[in-house]
Structure formats: structure tokens, C-alpha cells
Amino acid sequence: MATVAILGAGIMATALTFPLTDNGHEVRLVGTHLDRDIIESIQQSGLHPDLDLTVADGVTAYQLEDAATAFQGVDVAMSGVNSFGVHWAGEQLAGLIEPGMKVLSITKGMETDDEGNLTILPEVLKSKIAPELVSQVTWSAIVGPSIAGELAVRHDTAVVFCGEDQASLDELAQMFRTDYYHVWTSTDFIGHEVGAAMKNIYAFAAGFAQGLIDKNGEQGQRYGRFNYGAALFAEGQTEMEQFMELLGGDPRTARGLGGVGDMFVTSMGGRNVRAGAYVGAGVPFSEVRDQHMKGVTLEGVAAIRKVGSALAPLTDRGVIRPEDFPLLRHLYAIIAEDAPLEIPWDSFFTAPGMPVTGRP
Amino acid sequence: MATVAILGAGIMATALTFPLTDNGHEVRLVGTHLDRDIIESIQQSGLHPDLDLTVADGVTAYQLEDAATAFQGVDVAMSGVNSFGVHWAGEQLAGLIEPGMKVLSITKGMETDDEGNLTILPEVLKSKIAPELVSQVTWSAIVGPSIAGELAVRHDTAVVFCGEDQASLDELAQMFRTDYYHVWTSTDFIGHEVGAAMKNIYAFAAGFAQGLIDKNGEQGQRYGRFNYGAALFAEGQTEMEQFMELLGGDPRTARGLGGVGDMFVTSMGGRNVRAGAYVGAGVPFSEVRDQHMKGVTLEGVAAIRKVGSALAPLTDRGVIRPEDFPLLRHLYAIIAEDAPLEIPWDSFFTAPGMPVTGRP
Numbered sequence: 239m240a241t242v243a244i245l246g247a248g249i250m251a252t253a254l255t256f257p258l259t260d261n262g263h264e265v266r267l268v269g270t271h272l273d274r275d276i277i278e279s280i281q282q283s284g285l286h287p288d289l290d291l292t293v294a295d296g297v298t299a300y301q302l303e304d305a306a307t308a309f310q311g312v313d314v315a316m317s318g319v320n321s322f323g324v325h326w327a328g329e330q331l332a333g334l335i336e337p338g339m340k341v342l343s344i345t346k347g348m349e350t351d352d353e354g355n356l357t358i359l360p361e362v363l364k365s366k367i368a369p370e371l372v373s374q375v376t377w378s379a380i381v382g383p384s385i386a387g388e389l390a391v392r393h394d395t396a397v398v399f400c401g402e403d404q405a406s407l408d409e410l411a412q413m414f415r416t417d418y419y420h421v422w423t424s425t426d427f428i429g430h431e432v433g434a435a436m437k438n439i440y441a442f443a444a445g446f447a448q449g450l451i452d453k454n455g456e457q458g459q460r461y462g463r464f465n466y467g468a469a470l471f472a473e474g475q476t477e478m479e480q481f482m483e484l485l486g487g488d489p490r491t492a493r494g495l496g497g498v499g500d501m502f503v504t505s506m507g508g509r510n511v512r513a514g515a516y517v518g519a520g521v522p523f524s525e526v527r528d529q530h531m532k533g534v535t536l537e538g539v540a541a542i543r544k545v546g547s548a549l550a551p552l553t554d555r556g557v558i559r560p561e562d563f564p565l566l567r568h569l570y571a572i573i574a575e576d577a578p579l580e581i582p583w584d585s586f587f588t589a590p591g592m593p594v595t596g597r598p
Numbered sequence: 599m600a601t602v603a604i605l606g607a608g609i610m611a612t613a614l615t616f617p618l619t620d621n622g623h624e625v626r627l628v629g630t631h632l633d634r635d636i637i638e639s640i641q642q643s644g645l646h647p648d649l650d651l652t653v654a655d656g657v658t659a660y661q662l663e664d665a666a667t668a669f670q671g672v673d674v675a676m677s678g679v680n681s682f683g684v685h686w687a688g689e690q691l692a693g694l695i696e697p698g699m700k701v702l703s704i705t706k707g708m709e710t711d712d713e714g715n716l717t718i719l720p721e722v723l724k725s726k727i728a729p730e731l732v733s734q735v736t737w738s739a740i741v742g743p744s745i746a747g748e749l750a751v752r753h754d755t756a757v758v759f760c761g762e763d764q765a766s767l768d769e770l771a772q773m774f775r776t777d778y779y780h781v782w783t784s785t786d787f788i789g790h791e792v793g794a795a796m797k798n799i800y801a802f803a804a805g806f807a808q809g810l811i812d813k814n815g816e817q818g819q820r821y822g823r824f825n826y827g828a829a830l831f832a833e834g835q836t837e838m839e840q841f842m843e844l845l846g847g848d849p850r851t852a853r854g855l856g857g858v859g860d861m862f863v864t865s866m867g868g869r870n871v872r873a874g875a876y877v878g879a880g881v882p883f884s885e886v887r888d889q890h891m892k893g894v895t896l897e898g899v900a901a902i903r904k905v906g907s908a909l910a911p912l913t914d915r916g917v918i919r920p921e922d923f924p925l926l927r928h929l930y931a932i933i934a935e936d937a938p939l940e941i942p943w944d945s946f947f948t949a950p951g952m953p954v955t956g957r958p
Contacts, residue, residue: 290820383828384825385821385822385824388822388826390821393823393825394825394826394829395826396829398954404955408958420957421957422954422956423955426954460650460747461750463754464863465745465748465749465755465863466748467863467866468743468756468855468863468866469756469780469855469859471862472743472853472854472857472859475853475854475859476853479853488953491953491954492853493832493839493853494832494835494836494953495829496954499829499831499835503824503825503827506824506827581754583754584780586780592850593784593785593786593789593848593850594758594783594784594786594851594855595783597780597781
């Protein structure tokens with residue numbers, strides 16, 4: 239049996255303790271500075287207050303100041319924070335991981351610099367670690383359609399462990415696999431990380447249809463707006479695939495769990511969809527951000543801002559065509575420039591190789 | 599302005615009259631023997647009783663015995679019946695179409711023979727027509743995510759007109775395009791027809807999650823089964839893409855409106871999803887068919903039976919591997935052999951070229 243330490247005690251990090259402990263592994267769950275109440279609750283009663291579930295006996299909870307104790311000598315060191323905490327998490331892990339450990343991250347997404355160069359978040363994590371240590375551990379990440387609570391109550395969940403080292407992926411997958419947690423492995427690290435970022439981006443667009451229904455007073459009417467949502471989903475899929483290829487990933491990753499599967503589950507609801515619904519209803523995004531959803535963590539919106547801001551420099555540099563990524567460009571205009579929602583239908587489905595022709 | 603005759607007065611055929619008449623075209627809507635009441639209602643009051651909408655002034659309704667009058671001299675001859683009526687529709691059209699017409703079909707899907715050879719339904723239509731006439735008309739079809747009622751109330755709808763002749767596709771698309779009906783064209787006839795059949799197949803699987811929730815008394819509980827649905831959706835997508843390629847279509851069609859877009863909208867609800875929910879709840883399919891949904895048209899189930907029955911001969915002939923299409927094989931076992939639902943998770947995502955590895 240192995241020992242696993244997880245930095246972060248949010249719902250996803252904690253959900254992952256269920257398959258691990260079901261398999262007899264020992265898990266040390268370390269809260270961030272934002273998780274103090276969660277850790278206290280688990281230490282006192284075993285209850286994770288946000289999941290509303292009791293963790294297994296094999297889970298020990300630690301406050302952040304005890305992180306060094308928790309991580310000492312573990313087989314697997316996990317980053318369980320979301321994309322907003324990636325820099326902080328990297329800095330923490332720099333002092334916690336040791337040679338020979340397998341690093342496994344649930345932190346997903348991309349960052350961009352001023353020239354539009356995009357970096358997947360596992361690389362951001364690595365950038366905080368001493369180079370000699372980086373090469374003495376292995377780097378992997380969990381992606382795919384996984385609502386944390388569903389996993390925590392042991393509902394069937396199928397994911398991909400992606401990373402650089404197949405042997406580590408195989409070992410990690412073996413540690414986590416149960417009859418309800420179905421794990422595939424992939425060395426297409428980039429493709430899967432791009433998918434993880436892009437699915438959050440298009441989840442925002444998935445809210446537009448409901449917003450239009452609200453705006454037009456169509457609630458309860460016989461005909462919804464699924465055709466509209468399906469068209470955005472399909473364009474999102476083509477743009478995701480194109481982005482995977484652009485960054486050097488395998489475009490075929492878009493068709494599986496880490497692509498369309500993850501986009502499907504993320505489109506079914508959640509905070510990004512809710513934010514998109516406000517925009518669909520005609521609310522300028524700045525008002526959504528500053529009033530209706532003030533203080534709410536919106537990973538999709540953050541991803542639109544980061545990835546979207548890369549499109550102009552990438553276009554200027556000739557890396558992409560001006561007509562590429564029309565939906566993502568519009569989403570960026572909505573959140574960065576308060577543009578009103580106006581779907582650029584005629585520019586859809588023009589990705590290179592798409593076997594369709596649009597309006598002349 | 600053009601004249602269009604449509605054989606069939608169901609909700610999809612009738613929904614298509616809205617963009618046509620909005621563009622000033624004349625439409626002659628011809629009921630089948632099953633549509634007598636619909637035609638009578640439209641003739642008397644303009645009301646389509648199933649859509650619960652009044653058709654435009656530019657639509658004239660004809661009973662079947664007046665079909666020859668309706669089709670005489672039209673520019674476009676449409677088949678507006680569903681896949682169950684394709685042989686009948688072909689036989690009717692054989693006597694109605696004239697050289698120079700553009701034939702446009704909404705009849706979608708595939709048929710199979712005993713050796714597992716699959717034929718797209720437009721070919722079945724053609725097979726009923728005299729060969730010299732077949733070559734004197736052009737053949738096209740409408741595919742993509744389109745709930746009829748949403749189109750009829752002029753909600754944004756994005757589709758693909760696919761066919762053999764690009765010039766005809768351009769003309770047809772131009773006739774139908776409005777500010778709410780967004781039309782792309784494609785000469786990947788096979789890929790799009792395969793997508794149209796496969797999306798109905800996987801819609802049946804989209805009902806399983808709800809059935810499991812019902813069976814386990816999880817209604818109203820905090821955590822649903824979206825992870826499960828997303829995994830089936832992703833596997834469906836990989837199988838759809840593989841099938842397109844197998845039959846000589848363009849696998850890239852799977853990523854757009856005629857693939858994932860159509861599968862998305864079809865998964866959101868409808869009769870096939872409802873049938874799948876019964877199976878998810880543990881009801882043998884024969885009982886669903888003979889009791890709970892007796893007499894209900896299930897195009898998805900019919901497609902599973904047709905396409906699924908081709909898998910064994912195709913495997914025997916070495917055209918596909920035994921491990922190909924695991925979800926479709928299981929769906930076939932459910933509807934043809936009353937197999938209980940048991941998702942073969944470990945065989946998923948093994949399509950050739952998929953950049954993931956499963957359980958060893």
C-alpha cells in the first residue's frame with residue numbers, strides 16, 4: 239500500500255481520497271490557508287463540510303503548518319488546488335516534494351505571456367521547483383469529466399491520468415482504479431491539459447441559451463434553445479481540437495474523455511454556465527462579475543481571459559489566421575471588453591480541414 | 599423565387615417551411631397516409647396540430663392523392679418522412695420527381711444487409727428510382743442539431759446540407775438561409791449520414807444515467823450521474839468517428855454539427871433517451887418495447903438494430919476488430935438479446951489511434 243499526500247482539501251482533492259482509501263492506501267490531506275475550517279472539521283468529526291460527507295478512516299487531515307510532516311516520505315505528492323492557486327502551490331511543493339516521488343496534479347489549464355505563448359499549468363508548477371529536483375520526480379495530472387461529489391459518492395466516473403512517464407501513469411492508475419473509478423492513461427500531456435482549459439471556456443458559452451430563454455420570457459414554453467446550445471458545443475469542439483493541435487497536442491484527444499467528455503459534463507451546469515446565462519440574458523459581463531457573481535470563483539472566465547488574450551498576438555505573429563477561433567474571440571470580447579452577446583454564426587466551422595463550407 | 603414540394607407533413611417537414619416561406623418561396627406540403635388529419639387541419643385553418651403552430655400563407659397543403667399535382671414542375675422535391683418510411687417514400691418519389699429537380703431529404707440513417715454492408719438512406723431512396731432519372735436529378739440531405747419545434751418558432755438553428763453536388767447544395771442553402779437558420783454545406787454525404795444514424799444510437803445510451811438515478815432512489819439527491827453520461831457521450835463520439843471512417847466518410851465530420859453537435863442535442867431528451875432510461879432503471883428492453891413504450895416510434899432503437907446487426911458479420915469478415923465499437927455492441931445486446939445494462943468500461947476508448955491506454 240502507498241502513502242499519498244495532497245496539498246489542498248477542496249471537494250475535488252477530497253473526492254479523490256475515496257478511491258485511494260477504498261484501495262487501502264493512506265492519504266494525508268493538507269489544507270491550504272483557505273481550508274482551515276475544512277481541516278478542523280475533518281480532524282474533529284471526519285466530516286468534509288462542503289462535500290457534506292465523512293472521509294474514510296485512512297485519511298488524516300493536516301493544517302498547512304504541518305505540511306512538511308504530511309509530505310515526508312510519501313510515494314505520491316498531489317497538488318489539489320485549482321488553477322488560481324497554481325503559483326502558490328508550486329512554491330509550496332518546492333519545499334515539500336522529494337526525489338523519487340510521483341507528483342500528480344488536478345490543477346488544470348493554461349497561462350499565457352504577452353506574446354501569446356501558452357504554457358500548461360503543470361509546467362507552471364514545475365517552474366517553481368529547483369531544476370535538479372524537477373527531473374528527479376515524475377509529473378502527471380488527472381483530467382476528464384469528473385464532478386467531485388459524484389466521485390465521492392462512488393458513482394461511475396471515467397478519467398484520464400496524463401503525464402510524461404508511462405510507468406508512473408500505470409502505477410498511479412493502478413492505485414486509483416476501483417469498480418467505480420475508471421482510469422485511462424495518456425502521454426498526450428499537452429492535448430489533455432489544453433482540453434481541460436478549453437472545456438471551462440466553452441462552459442461559459444453553454445449558459446447563453448438559458449439566458450436567452452430568461453431574457454425573452456420563454457421559460458415554460460414548449461420549445462427551448464437546444465439547437466443553439468448544440469451549435470455552440472460543436473463549434474467549441476472544433477476550436478478545442480484546433481487548439482490542441484496548435485500547441486503540439488494530439489487532436490484526437492478532443493474526441494475522448496479529456497475533450498468532448500469533459501466539455502459535456504462542464505456544460506451541464508456550474509458557476510461558469512451560470513455566469514454565461516447572465517450574459518445570455520443581456521447583462522454586461524462587468525456587471526455579472528461585480529454584482530451578480532461577485533467573489534465567485536470562475537475558472538472558465540479566467541481561462542477565457544488568459545487564452546483569449548493570446549489570440550491577438552498569435553494572429554499578429556501569423557501563427558493563427560484572423561478567422562480562427564471565432565467563438566473564443568467573441569467570448570474574450572464579452573469578458574474583456576463588455577461586448578454584447580452576438581454569436582458570429584457565419585464565421586463558425588471554418589477550422590482548417592473542416593469538411594463543410596459556410597455562407598459565401 | 600422557387601417552388602418546393604415536400605412529401606410528408608410531420609413536424610420536421612413542416613418546420614422547414616418557415617425559413618422557406620420567410621424567404622418568399624412557395625411550399626407545397628403533401629401529407630402521407632398517416633398525415634391525413636394534419637393536412638385537413640392545415641387546409642381548414644392553417645394550424646399544424648402537432649407543432650401547434652399556424653403555417654405561413656406561402657404553404658399549401660395537399661392530401662396524398664394530390665401529390666402529383668403538388669410535385670408538378672417544382673424546383674425542389676423533398677422527402678420529409680422519417681427513416682421508417684424511406685422505402686415507401688422512395689417508391690412515391692419514383693413517380694413524382696422529374697429531371698432537373700433537386701431532391702432534398704430529411705430521411706436519415708443507414709440500412710444493413712446480411713453481410714453487414716451498410717447503406718445510407720439517401721441511397722435507399724435512390725434505389726427505388728429509375729436509374730436514368732437518378733442521374734438527372736441531384737441528391738442532398740439535411741443533417742445537424744435541429745429540434746423541429748425550435749426551428750419552427752425561429753430559434754437559432756445551425757445545420758449542414760450535405761450531398762453530392764456542390765452547386766445544388768449552394769442553391770439549396772441559399773434558399774433556406776435566414777437570420778435564424780444557419781446553413782453550412784458539405785459533400786461528405788457519407789460522413790454526415792453516418793453521424794445522423796449514430797447520434798440516434800447514442801441518444802438511447804444517454805438515457806441510462808437517469809434510469810440509474812430512478813432505480814437507486816437518487817432523485818433529488820445532491821449528486822447526479824453526469825460523469826457517467828459524459829463518459830458514454832465521449833465513447834459514443836469515438837465510435838461515431840470510427841464508423842464514419844469505416845464507411846468512407848470524413849472522420850472530421852464527427853467534430854462538427856453533423857457529429858457531436860447533433861449527438862448533443864439528441865442526448866438532451868426525446869423518445870430514445872426515455873427508452874434508455876427504462877433500461878437504466880433495470881427494465882428489460884423487450885418490456886420497454888412491448889409495454890412502457892408500446893407503439894412509440896424509436897428511430898434510435900431501430901438504428902441500433904440495423905447498425906448493430908452489421909457488427910458481427912463485419913467482425914467475422916475481419917473488417918473490424920472484435921474490440922471495436924464496445925458501446926454499440928452492448929446497446930445491440932440490450933435491444934436484440936434483452937441483455938441487462940452493464941457498461942463494458944474497460945473496453946472503452948480503444949478505437950485505433952486513440953491516444954489513451956486502458957486497464958492492462
